[in-house]
Amino acid sequence: MNVPIGSGEPDSSELAPDLSQVLTLRGVRKSFGSNLVLRSVDLDVAPGECVVLIGASGSGKSTLLRCANLLEVVDDGTIHFAGQEITHPAVDADAVRARMGMVFQSYNLFPHLSVLGNVTLALRKVHRVPASEAEQRGLAMLERVGLADKATARPDDLSGGQQQRVAIARAMVSNPTVLLLDEVTSALDPELVGEVLDLLTELKAEGVTMVLNTHEMGFAREVADEVCFLHDGVVHERGSAAEVLGAPQQERTQAFLSRLRL
Structure with a gap:
């Protein structure tokens, strides 16, 4: 049963979550003390979709995943999972996590x-x-x-x-219902990265819904339905892998990708 949404729900229909999505974030904000990590993040993840988060270290990618899994309590905004607002205080966080898969680096x-x-x-x-x-x-x-x-x-x-x-x-x-993967290859020796990425590619082909952050741009180009570039706590640019990785429109995205020497 869905718990009732409080009076803080956005009035704008443009901000209303699409309940057909597996995961929807609207205006998510998260700080750690004086450090504002997520400023106002919107994200939609459809069934069977692979959404890849890219960005420099400290851009908020891991925090976003931890908020989605309720390992961190958001300061503002809402998260809907399978049609339910899971940021509502009455929600059982353990029951939510039981329906998500989380893989750490x-x-x-x-x-x-x-x-x-x-x-x-x-x-x-x-x-x-x-x-x-x-x-x-x-x-x-x-x-x-x-x-x-x-x-x-x-x-x-x-x-x-x-x-x-x-x-x-x-x-x-x-x-x-959804698999969240937090830099799952960053702790691996280079020769071991491929075997993990091959497995994720197979899971994508099987229709597993995934949200992951990675610095493996070749992998992102191959599997992502949508790439989101995070900068300064917001999704600075989003689109298909071909659009964001191949022809980025924003200067900050271009600068980030140029440092990776794609």
């Missing part, structure tokens, strides 16, 4: 659990899936990401790329 795997134990933990503890069913689903997902033979291994026995694929498997095993 630092893997965040439990070193004392096996690979299979990491993948099935949320199924068992959050979704209350019986252990036998959770194990079957976990093994199937590990097979899907090419790591079925590592089910009994510990995370420390795996390469960085393998650990990140386990983290993606953990996020995907509960069939989330």
